[in-house]
Amino acid sequence: MFLRAVVAEFQRVGIEEAQFFKLYDQHQVLCRFEGIHSPTMTEVAALCYRLGSIRLLLVEPGHLDLSMRVRLNVSQDDIMYALRPEASLDA
Structure with missing residues (x-):
């Protein structure tokens, strides 16, 4: 769910980098939409x-971790392909 939130935020703003607190907000929105309990910050x-x-994300530390900068270390398409519903049936 967090990776979906990362991709959704990047697509929303049109930039492939975001601060953690924005990704967390996007994650909460997706959890509410899916009816899933959102984990704590x-x-x-x-x-x-x-x-x-594990180098799936590139994380640049920031003040109090809220402003740390986060980027994907793989393409958004790779994330969406791996998270597609059919992927769970392939395994």
């Missing part, structure tokens, strides 16, 4: 750092 930040540690 701390949990999402930890997820963001984990995705950064």
Whole structure:
């Protein structure tokens, strides 16, 4: 869900970089839309750092982690392809 939020935010603003707090807001919107309980900001930040540690995201630290800059290290198309509903049937 967080990766979907990253792609959605990048498409919304037309820039492939965003501050964490904007991605978190987008994540909350998607969770509400899907009827899923949204994790806390701390949990999402930890997820963001984990995705950064495996180099799926490029995370540039910022003040209090809210303003850290986040970019994808793969194309948006690759993310959308991996997250498509049919992908779970291929496995």
